[in-house]
Amino acid sequence: MEVMNDDLAALGARIDHTNELLERMLAEVAKTPSTHAIFVDAGYLYAAAGRLVAGTEDRRAFDLDAEGLIEAFIDRARQVFADSRLLRVYWYDGARRRIHTAEQQSIAELPDVKVRLGNLNANNQQKGVDSLIRSDLESLARHRAISDAALLGGDEDLVSAVEAAQGYGARVHLWGIEAPEGRNQAEPLLWEVDSQRTLDLEFFKPYVSRRTAAAYDATAGTRPTREDVRFVGAQIAAKWLVSRGREALVELLPGHPYLPGSVDQDLLVEAEVLLQYSLRGQADLRRALRDGFWEHLQTQY
Numbered sequence: 001m002e003v004m005n006d007d008l009a010a011l012g013a014r015i016d017h018t019n020e021l022l023e024r025m026l027a028e029v030a031k032t033p034s035t036h037a038i039f040v041d042a043g044y045l046y047a048a049a050g051r052l053v054a055g056t057e058d059r060r061a062f063d064l065d066a067e068g069l070i071e072a073f074i075d076r077a078r079q080v081f082a083d084s085r086l087l088r089v090y091w092y093d094g095a096r097r098r099i100h101t102a103e104q105q106s107i108a109e110l111p112d113v114k115v116r117l118g119n120l121n122a123n124n125q126q127k128g129v130d131s132l133i134r135s136d137l138e139s140l141a142r143h144r145a146i147s148d149a150a151l152l153g154g155d156e157d158l159v160s161a162v163e164a165a166q167g168y169g170a171r172v173h174l175w176g177i178e179a180p181e182g183r184n185q186a187e188p189l190l191w192e193v194d195s196q197r198t199l200d201l202e203f204f205k206p207y208v209s210r211r212t213a214a215a216y217d218a219t220a221g222t223r224p225t226r227e228d229v230r231f232v233g234a235q236i237a238a239k240w241l242v243s244r245g246r247e248a249l250v251e252l253l254p255g256h257p258y259l260p261g262s263v264d265q266d267l268l269v270e271a272e273v274l275l276q277y278s279l280r281g282q283a284d285l286r287r288a289l290r291d292g293f294w295e296h297l298q299t300q301y
Contacts, residue, residue, distance in 0.1 A: 041153035042093035048177035072261035106283035134161035141170035156186035233292025
């Protein structure tokens, strides 16, 4: 009888030890921040946003501020996944022989952005992009690198990518672009995702414009230096701080190096007026502008 009691006591001690280890593990898991990533099918983005804002899917007929949109996507994801950190933005596009265009190269140079290229066929149709999205989604979910994925796309072929990520425990949230009429996302894709969100005309208006006579022609004047643009960014920051106050500054600082979409767009518009020069599509000058803006604000904190 005494031996049995000793065995029961030993078993109870082992159970207590196991429970303690589980409690420690759960406590560590609870402290680990969740992580999200944004996956952008650029083919869908250009076609749907072009149709919505400029009335055409022809990329040659409109300008799309990819850098500004990426900032806006990051800002929106920060609102949706409030207790999560961004891993990065994945940008999927097509290119002849998978060689970056100048625009794709400038996007690839942005912080926290990874450009993946499929091929373009003779009809300028993307090939291989869906498989790239599936590969990344599945790999990141399998290695627990992300808990949530925001997917901007509409092709039915993305269903397998969604299923693969969900199979490893990740949640996939489909982001779409408002369609002037009908739908621009496949129904089977809508059925499979964990949530859906539609970005409307007002969201895209600041970043898409038809190629007509521009208010500021980048080829009409001398291109400003990075230091010139950085100085303008600091000037605008000083005015912003006076008008908004330190409380707004305190709210803005945790988002560094990203600016909320509305602040970033106002910064761009005001800088173009002061410089009398278009910064659209000029990634290095846009970065210099933001650097100047942030540097001034940080010196005042």
